[in-house]
Amino acid sequence: MTRRARSDMIEETRGKLIEAARRAFGEEGYAGTSMDTFTASAGLTRGALYHHFGDKKGLLLAVAETIDAEMDLRLAAITESDPDIWRGFLHRCRAYLEMALEPEIQRIVLRDAPSVLGAAYTQASQRQCLTSLAEILSRLMAQGVIDQGDPDIIARLINGALVEAALWIGEGDAPEGRFASVARNVERLLSGLKARH
Amino acid sequence: MTRRARSDMIEETRGKLIEAARRAFGEEGYAGTSMDTFTASAGLTRGALYHHFGDKKGLLLAVAETIDAEMDLRLAAITESDPDIWRGFLHRCRAYLEMALEPEIQRIVLRDAPSVLGAAYTQASQRQCLTSLAEILSRLMAQGVIDQGDPDIIARLINGALVEAALWIGEGDAPEGRFASVARNVERLLSGLKARH
DNA sequence: GCTAATGCATACGCAGCGTATGCCAGTGAT
DNA sequence: ATCACTGGCATACGCTGCGTATGCATTAGC
Known part of the structure; x- marks a missing residue:
């Protein structure tokens, strides 16, 4: 069951990132959002971001x-x-x-x-x-x-x-x-x- | 006559900037163009740019x-x-x-x-x-x-x-x-x- | 001809992206 | 159960590039 919990955690962070990015992009625009500040708002760092999405465009x-x-x-x-x-x-x-x-x-x-x-x-x-x-x-x-x-x-x-x-x-x-x-x-x-x- | 020559020079630099920006924006896109390199391609510097257009968006x-x-x-x-x-x-x-x-x-x-x-x-x-x-x-x-x-x-x-x-x-x-x-x-x-x- | 103003260049600070590196947890094999 | 290992995520660094403040030279008004 740990197997399921593990992949759930991963999906959760992905989801949190997309959710936070969505709000940030929607309010500040793509160019106006800082990767640092928006990941922080999701309780994460840029490390998670670049791991999952490669770069800002991927996100x-x-x-x-x-x-x-x-x-x-x-x-x-x-x-x-x-x-x-x-x-x-x-x-x-x-x-x-x-x-x-x-x-x-x-x-x-x-x-x-x-x-x-x-x-x-x-x-x-x-x-x-x-x-x-x-x-x-x-x-x-x-x-x-x-x-x-x-x-x-x-x-x-x-x-x-x-x-x-x-x-x-x-x-x-x-x-x-x-x-x-x-x-x-x-x-x-x-x-x-x-x-x- | 110097009066006319003077304002002509100014219009010329404005025109050169717009012309160069046009080519750069068209080829590299807005986000992809560096103000430094493109002004250099027009034989000018960022100083001229910010004087005439205020900022990148203005350009x-x-x-x-x-x-x-x-x-x-x-x-x-x-x-x-x-x-x-x-x-x-x-x-x-x-x-x-x-x-x-x-x-x-x-x-x-x-x-x-x-x-x-x-x-x-x-x-x-x-x-x-x-x-x-x-x-x-x-x-x-x-x-x-x-x-x-x-x-x-x-x-x-x-x-x-x-x-x-x-x-x-x-x-x-x-x-x-x-x-x-x-x-x-x-x-x-x-x-x-x-x-x- | 002297001063004020304007066009433009140079120099600086700072934000922000991407990458390289490191750590820790969870996984699979023995 | 232990141990090597893969993979998720954080930290640290360098570099690019925007905007601004400052400086210089040339021109316009008196």
Whole structure:
């Protein structure tokens, strides 16, 4: 049983590091967080960090992937909450927009990770959310709800539009009003995808 | 005459700094460029830098604004090259997509600047390109080519979609094929904005 | 022509990343 | 049960690089 306890301890420190890093990155930003001070806040030192994640970028990647996985789970639940696929799709997009307003997500996943990790990140991590979205689009196409097209690309386009909109909402003083306007215009844009007939 | 020569010298050093920073940021990224080495490549020292731009972020802002202004000029020329507003609009979007593939633009304007400068940048600088796009959308709405909506928001949505698509194109091995696919799907998305009647 | 101001260089301090080294606990074999 | 050993984590060091304070030279105003 010590065997289990041992690996549990290891996973616990990994978890503590990711958790603390998440808070630090979210509040101070990637560049603004000191490895010394944030590891101290988790009751550890940089030794643990470099052992588990190699370097600062490795840590950011791990954090970003964690958050992305959580987002995907939350979005999946929302998407499936409506039996109508098209409406589930719209709900999902709206929920994604809301999530993109959360400071932690906005700062870590949407701003810092693409800049710091570059293409390596965009390919690997955000794909959870993106591939899920592409699957939904595939189903919508298969059912003839929207016109044929490349689901992966359209997923990217939608994702980009929503992210940009979320950043815009976040930069103003009246987020609620902006959110409502954006939601209307997003729905218009998405409705343009629908098959006409 | 010395008066003119004097201010010319000053503008020259400013220009040299921005030019060198542009190359360095584009190649090494913001975080990867050392203020010492890059100023040396311009035949100057950090003294000149901090005198003109205050700090590293100030320099990045200046560089980003410079590039953005150039982009806006190039895009304006392309937009007006076609007398038909809708086609001019499509040309512009396609050209923007191409521009977003240029390493310098992608790295500095699309990746690093939003991350490093945050909301301060998204508001101030990229607005040149965005307000121009919004104006075009306004005209399209006024002429009944596309349905009514908030031009500023739709401009953001389109911008975000194109940026995200460009990043995706840039991360693969066969950019040409990807570009063609993206262009098709973008045109589809944009066509969805058109008024039905 | 003398002084004030400005453009820019030099010199310094300090924070922070990464690595090399060391220690201790837990693991597996005899 | 003991002992060698692997692996998790801490400590210590060096180096890079940002920002600031100071200094010098040239130019602008009176």
